[in-house]
Each structure stands twice: as C-alpha cells, then as structure tokens.
Amino acid sequence: xxxxxxxxxxxxxxxxxxxxxxxxxxxxxxxxxxxxxxxxxxxxxxxxxxxxxxxxxxxxxxxxxxxxxxxxxxxxxxxxxxxxxxxxxxxxxxxxxxxxxxxxxxxxxxxxxxxxxxxxxxxxxxxxxxxxxxxxxxxxxxxxxxxxxxxxxxxxxxxxxxxxxxxxxxxxxxxxxxxxxxxx
Numbered sequence: 001x002x003x004x005x006x007x008x009x010x011x012x013x014x015x016x017x018x019x020x021x022x023x024x025x026x027x028x029x030x031x032x033x034x035x036x037x038x039x040x041x042x043x044x045x046x047x048x049x050x051x052x053x054x055x056x057x058x059x060x061x062x063x064x065x066x067x068x069x070x071x072x073x074x075x076x077x078x079x080x081x082x083x084x085x086x087x088x089x090x091x092x093x094x095x096x097x098x099x100x101x102x103x104x105x106x107x108x109x110x111x112x113x114x115x116x117x118x119x120x121x122x123x124x125x126x127x128x129x130x131x132x133x134x135x136x137x138x139x140x141x142x143x144x145x146x147x148x149x150x151x152x153x154x155x156x157x158x159x160x161x162x163x164x165x166x167x168x169x170x171x172x173x174x175x176x177x178x179x180x181x182x183x184x
Contacts, residue, residue: 038178041176044056069106095125101117103116116135147176155170
C-alpha cells in the first residue's frame with residue numbers, strides 16, 4: 001500500500017474517531033449539534049472519453065460542529081459504464097469503486113453549502129487496487145431533509161488501469177439524498 005493511501009486511511013479513521021467522540025459528548029442544542037444520516041443516489045457524466053455514465057449510491061454521516069460548519073463521513077458504491085465502442089478495446093463493460101471519504105460542509109448562507117471530501121476508493125474489479133478520491137462540491141439542503149448537490153469526484157492513482165486515455169477517472173455528478181436526524 002502506498003504512503004498516500006495509508007495517510008488517507010489514517011485521516012479518515014481519525015475524523016471518524018473525532019466525530020464519534022463528539023457525538024457522545026455533545027448534547028442536542030436545537031439543531032446546532034445535530035447528527036444526521038443521509039441516504040443518497042447519484043448520476044454523473046464521466047470526464048474520461050471511454051465511459052458514458054456513472055451511477056452510484058452512498059450513506060453519509062454528518063455531524064454539526066457549529067451552526068455553519070459540519071463534518072462528514074461517507075461510503076458508497078459507484079459504477080462507471082463503458083461506452084459500447086470502447087468495450088472491446090478495454091476488455092471490460094464497467095468499473096466499480098467503493099469510495100470512503102471524510103469531509104467538511106460550510107454553509108456561507110442558510111441552506112446553501114460548499115463541500116470538500118477526500119478519501120480512498122477501493123476498486124471492486126481485479127487489478128484496480130486503491131485510488132485517492134477527492135470531491136469538491138456545492139449544494140442545497142431543505143427543511144424537509146432533502147439534499148441536492150453537484151460535485152466533481154476524481155480518482156487519482158499512479159499507473160491506474162484507464163487504458164487509451166492516459167488520464168485519471170472522474171465525474172461531474174448530481175446527488176439527491178434524504179437526511180434523517182439521529183438526535184430525535
């Protein structure tokens with residue numbers, strides 16, 4: 001395992017521990033220290049020409065640290081579907097990834113947020129290995145628990161198996177989610 005992957009895994013574990021300790025130590029002060037679980041689905045347009053669509057789902061734990069700053073932990077699955085004309089050259093129909101990320105959401109104004117996440121993406125197919133995953137984004141959360149977000153999610157790895165393009169794999173994705181308040 002490369003040093004960068006070990007570093008990301010350690011950072012994710014540290015954030016999870018920190019959020020876990022704060023979750024048990026904090027009391028619910030209105031919504032200011034809320035803990036939420038979000039269930040989301042996403043559809044994306046891959047940035048690599050050999051792929052035509054990316055579909056996925058995730059679970060996201062969100063802990064409010066202040067009224068306008070939250071920490072997040074997420075895990076899910078994303079499948080990148082290969083274009084028909086690229087299948088024979090690539091030798092596969094799709095690539096699956098399990099991204100595990102830690103991040104932050106900042107709300108500069110009510111309901112609108114800017115987010116950033118980083119972590120590791122574990123390939124589900126033989127030879128894929130583990131890649132660094134990063135995801136900056138924006139979104140809107142509603143009073144009803146609905147969360148609509150737009151993000152760029154990139155996978156970066158030395159010698160990653162993205163034949164013919166020579167580039168890393170990424171997507172511009174729309175995420176629709178519903179959040180459950182775990183403090184009630």
